[in-house]
Amino acid sequence: MISVKRFLIGRPLKSDQLGDQKLNKTKALAILSSDALSSVAYGPEQILLVLITLSTAAFWYSIPIAIGVLVLLTALILSYRQIIFAYPHGGGAYVVSKENLGKYPGLVAGGSLLVDYILTVAVSVSAGTDAITSAFPSLHSYNVIIAVIFVLLITTLNLRGVTESASFLAYPVYLFVLAIFVMLGMGLFRIMSGDVPSDLHTPIGTPVAGISLFLLLKAFSSGSSALTGVEAISNAIPNFKAPAPNNAAKTLAAMGVLLAFLFSGIVFLAYYYGITPNEKVTVVSEIAEQVFGRNFMYFFVQGTTALILILAANTGYSAFPLLAVNLAKDKFIPRMFTVRGDRLGYSNGILSLGILSIILIIAFEGRTEHLIPLYAVGVFIPFTLSQTGMMIKWIRQKPEGWVSKLIINTTGALISFIVTIMFFLTKFPQVWPVLVFLPLIILLFYRIRKHYEAVADQLRISTCEEEPLAIEGNIIILPVAGITHVVENSLRYAQSLSADQIIAVHVPFERDDENIFEEKWKKFHPEIRLVTLYSPYRSIIHPLTKFIDTVQRKASESNYQVTVIVPQFIPKKGWHNILHNQSSLLIRAHLLYRRNVIITTVPYHLKK
Known part of the structure; x- marks a missing residue:
């Protein structure tokens, strides 16, 4: 097992090598922005899935909705x-909400x-697997298996350490x-050169029957999943090289610019090319096919x-373990999440996440379509709480320039709250589990x-506690299964303790076995x-x-301590253990x- 572990995750690193595991801005952008950047592959599609419930004529509304999403993005980037x-030590929404809201x-x-x-x-x-099966439809029935294999690979990669996973990612x-930039550039070039017919889309401003503010807010909240x-x-500021806050802020700004573009x-391309959402083909796949055709690009x-x-x-994998560390330090989840593994990562958090x-x-x-609403509402709740927490912070502390900061956070909190409410109103059958698992968590x-x-409280040494009773003597109980070297070894150890009484206990299943063992014992000891x-x-x-309880009750009357010595033989090879009862x-x-x-x-260690 050790050799397999070393092959998969590498040799252990010394604690003083932790500094080598910090990320520069280039690697941090890759490892920490991949989630946000990848969401552009399904965020625009979520807008179209709502608008198509009216008709394809409503697709022009995706443009103003996208502008609204960009406003929210700007507020979130400035706020974070x-x-x-x-809060340069990380923790994000959890630390902000705890310190300012309670x-x-x-x-x-x-x-x-x-x-x-x-x-x-x-x-x-799941979304990545969908993209693969969009290109190779014959693999569609293996979605779950492919997705599980990828999770196992990413988990193993992260167990190898932050820098190795970042270098790969x-x-x-x-x-x-x-x-995507090449696709967008080529798509825009084809539009400007007149290669794309102008009748593929409805002109902006075209009246659409049945449109309502509620539907637009629903499309906006769906698109905000991006x-x-x-x-x-x-959340992951501790993973950055010094100066960590400055590097984190620059990485956040770079991510915001890339995500916006x-x-x-x-x-825009989905609107102009008249792309219609398809259950088996993603919107990005349709755009790429329209722009390039089915070629290499x-x-x-x-x-x-x-x-x-x-x-x-x-x-x-980057943020979950660090958030778990903050919760574990506050004693809200098991302390094992604060322990670093062989490669200096928080391996318990990584394994649990996988x-x-x-x-x-x-x-x-x-x-994926069943997971995205639950996923999105799960992140907009912390968005709302963190923005609100920062509002309270500025109102209480009133630092220099606090008014502009308050406006930014108020805008972010308000829009995030609206998006959260819209998810509950429009996608309740998909997001209701939040109302169950959050109280349970x-x-x-x-x-x-x-x-x-x-x-x-029980472990703390306090002078006001009663002194423990003095131990007057010791009674040793030794369970024995047979007359063997294992029992002999345990008996010698028991006798070396100078106990007041040693009692060997044998549990036979047949009366004949009981008599036979008693005769053997008389000759043995x-x-x-x-x-x-x-x-x-x-x-x-x-x-x-039952016997031990009886002895213990009688022993306690005389302040005697009961000790049970359990004989155990240890096979030479670990797998031999499955061949024995392990009584x-x-x-x-x-x-x-x-x-x-x-x-x-x-x-008692066996030699062969």
Whole structure:
């Protein structure tokens, strides 16, 4: 197993090599912006899917809707830039909400983001798989299997460390940006040169029967799914090279500019070329086919789109472990999430994210359209809370220039709130799980925190606590299965402890076996008292634990300590363990929860 682990994730790194794992702006843009940039592959499509419920004549509304999305993007970028400098240690929406709005709003933001990052992986990989099967329809029935394989590969890549995954990811991300820019440039060139008929689309301003503000807001909220992932950089500031806040802010600005150009360009080409959403072919695929035809460039666009959609999952792998660290430090989730792995990454967070994402992909059968609304509402709740938290911060502190900052955050909070409400109003059958899992997650956070507080109270040394009773003596109970070297080894150890009494306990299943063993014991160690507990129902645990409880009750009256010594032989090879009953492990597992009983395992190592 060790050799397989080394092959997959590499040799361990020393703690003082942590600085080598920090990201420069070029790599950070690739690893932390891939989610936001990849969402342009399905964000514009979500707008058209709403507008087509009226008719294709309504597609011209995608232009003003896209402008609205860009306004929201600008507000979010400016706001998260402020968060980066205000909270340079990372944590994003969770830390902002907790410090300015209170513990429970912080937990709502943190819980939403944890689930959102799981959805990031599931949505990204599912969308990437859709892009592959759009180009190769014969693979459509293998969507789930392909998606799970990709999650396993990305999880392994991230276990190798931040810099290795960033070095690998940078190429497909920048190739995708190049491919889309080439597609947009060629598409615009063909329009300006007159190669594209002007009757493919409805002119802007054409009246459309049945249009309503509600429908437009629904399309706007759907298109805003292209903004998911914008918050990832503010969560992952600790991953940047020094000066981390400055580098994070510059990376955020670069991401915002790229996202704005790609999103608006795809929306415009989809409108001008009269692209209609198709269940089996993505909008980007249709645009590329219209612009290039089915040639090398079409497959280049499809290939890079599929790659970035799949590798956009890496944003989740970058942000989820760091958010988990902040929650774990506050004792809301298990402390294991604060532990760095062999490659200095938070491997427990990475593994948990991979496993949960696979479960989600299988549960939803890899259908991206079912995941996107849940994914989007999960990120707009933290958007709203973080913007509101920053509003409270500026109102309380009133630093220099706070009015302009307040306006930016107020704008972002208001639009994010509207988008969140529209998701609940228009896609309730798809987003209602948020209303179930968020309270459950907060309850889980609360119970974990209470557990840690209770443990701390019980472990803390305090002079006001009663002194423990003095131990007057020791009674040793030794479960024995036979007359073997394992038992002999354990008996010698028991005798070395100078116990007041040693009791060997044997649990036979047949009366004949009971008599035979008693005769053998008299010859083996007659000086050690033997108790046989006949078990007609062939249970070792029940009669043994009942006997130990009886001895412990009588021993406690005289302030005697009961110690159970469990003999255990250790096979030379690990896989040999599956060939044995492992009774010693079962005995120890049951006795661990007995109060005032000490359990000691005496191993006997086999040589062959």
